[in-house]
Structures are given as C-alpha cells and as structure tokens.
Amino acid sequence: DAGITQSPRYKITETGRQVTLMCHQTWSHSYMFWYRQDLGHGLRLIYYSAAADITDKGEVPDGYVVSRSKTENFPLTLESATRSQTSVYFCASSDGEQYFGPGTRLTVT
Amino acid sequence: AQSVTQPDIHITVSEGASLELRCNYSYGATPYLFWYVQSPGQGLQLLLKYFSGDTLVQGIKGFEAEFKRSQSSFNLRKPSVHWSDAAEYFCAVRERFKTIFGAGTRLFVKA
Known part of the structure; x- marks a missing residue:
C-alpha cells in the first residue's frame, strides 16, 4: 500500500516488557518522526530521523529507542515499558509537508 | 523556545454558524504555520499552511x-460549519524540520 503505515494499531503490554512499534513509508522521504499524543498535550516529538542511520532526540525521548537502517522504516522501541508510556503514537514522514500514519494505541498495564 | 498556544480546549458551534479557532505562536523568525484536523481514531490531516506571501490562506474543506x-x-476560520467538521484541530509551527504542535481545540457541532 502506498503511504505511511503503522503496526500494530492496538497493543496492550505489561510494565517492564519491551515493545516495538513499526512505521513504514513508501515515498522515500528523508525525514521521519515519532510523536506521542496525550490529552492536553497535543503531539510531542519523541525522536526524528533526517536519513537512514541518522536519528536525534525530540522533546520527550526518555525511555524510547529508535533505529533507521532503511529509509522506509523507522521503528520505535520501548525497552522497558512503563504506565506513563500509555499513549497514542503517531509516525510521520516529510518532504517539507508532514504526512501522518494512522497511529498505534498502546496501553501499558 | 518556539511554542504554540491554542487558548480554547473545546468549542461548540451550531451547524451553519461561523467558526474561528484561535492560535498564537512564539517564534523568532518568519514562521511556517499549519493547521491540522484529526477525526476520532484517525491520524492528522493537513488543512492548510502558510509559508510566505498572502497572509490569508485557503485550505481544504472550506477552511x-x-x-x-x-x-x-x-x-482558523470557516464561514459555515457542517456536522462533519466535528473533530480536533491542531495549530503547528515548523522550526527547520521539526514541527511544534499546540494542545488542540476540540470542535463540537450541534444541530
């Protein structure tokens, strides 16, 4: 499918578990982003990537790890999930304009 | 630091009435500004953007x-709101390649 996709769309995990959220885009955009959306905070940037193998922290990076071995993929890993990481996560890619994926709703119990 | 403020957490308007959603930004240089809309359970969709030139910009869906x-x-304005406009709206400013979002305004439309 063309565009930007995220998987899974819904995930429930336990505190302390590792979980990886996947993001895939078909446009070959250089820039990719991970945001979390929480009530009252809008979208906050977790990490971003300017190109393959180039990543940098955003506003709220603690507890998250990213990688970008291929231009089209930008996975986000929670190494040891905490309840405060319960959120909706959005991936985006950009060619100057940002295009958002459908989101992943993550619940940490 | 750059910031975006949307003073109204939620707004209720009657169908057919006009709408204005407020957005204030803090940015030193000429800003790149955006409005996005998010329907329940969906990602964000770009409504319009301002980079330079005419200060009145037209977007999709009559905004x-x-x-x-x-x-x-x-x-953000719309002269006549439709029930399908009920959603959350986000104002954003771009700093180089990063985008800073406001907290959002939820729009309710009553019949």
Whole structure:
C-alpha cells in the first residue's frame, strides 16, 4: 500500500516488557518522526530521523529507542515499558509537508 | 523556545454558524504555520499552511486562516460549519524540520 503505515494499531503490554512499534513509508522521504499524543498535550516529538542511520532526540525521548537502517522504516522501541508510556503514537514522514500514519494505541498495564 | 498556544480546549458551534479557532505562536523568525484536523481514531490531516506571501490562506474543506504577524496569530476560520467538521484541530509551527504542535481545540457541532 502506498503511504505511511503503522503496526500494530492496538497493543496492550505489561510494565517492564519491551515493545516495538513499526512505521513504514513508501515515498522515500528523508525525514521521519515519532510523536506521542496525550490529552492536553497535543503531539510531542519523541525522536526524528533526517536519513537512514541518522536519528536525534525530540522533546520527550526518555525511555524510547529508535533505529533507521532503511529509509522506509523507522521503528520505535520501548525497552522497558512503563504506565506513563500509555499513549497514542503517531509516525510521520516529510518532504517539507508532514504526512501522518494512522497511529498505534498502546496501553501499558 | 518556539511554542504554540491554542487558548480554547473545546468549542461548540451550531451547524451553519461561523467558526474561528484561535492560535498564537512564539517564534523568532518568519514562521511556517499549519493547521491540522484529526477525526476520532484517525491520524492528522493537513488543512492548510502558510509559508510566505498572502497572509490569508485557503485550505481544504472550506477552511481558511489568516496570519497576523503583529498579533503572532494564525486563526482558523470557516464561514459555515457542517456536522462533519466535528473533530480536533491542531495549530503547528515548523522550526527547520521539526514541527511544534499546540494542545488542540476540540470542535463540537450541534444541530
């Protein structure tokens, strides 16, 4: 499918578990982003990537790890999930304009 | 630091009435400004953007926004709201390649 996709769309995990959220885009955009959306905070940037193998922290990076071995993929890993990481996560890619994926709703119990 | 403020957490308007959603930004240089809409359970969709030029910009779905540098504002307007416009709206400013979002305004439309 063309565009930007995220998987899974819904995930429930336990505190302390590792979980990886996947993001895939078909446009070959250089820039990719991970945001979390929480009530009252809008979208906050977790990490971003300017190109393959180039990543940098955003506003709220603690507890998250990213990688970008291929231009089209930008996975986000929670190494040891905490309840405060319960959120909706959005991936985006950009060619100057940002295009958002459908989101992943993550619940940490 | 750059920031975006949306003073209204939620707004309720009657169908057919006009709408204005407020947005104020803090940014040192000429800003790149955006409005996005998010329907429940969906990602964000770009409504319109301002980079330069005419300060009144037209977007999709009948929306427009006006950039006022003197007021550091970029308010979103629509002359006649439809029930399908009920959603959450986000104002955003771009700093280089990063985008800073406001907290959002939820729009309710009553019949």
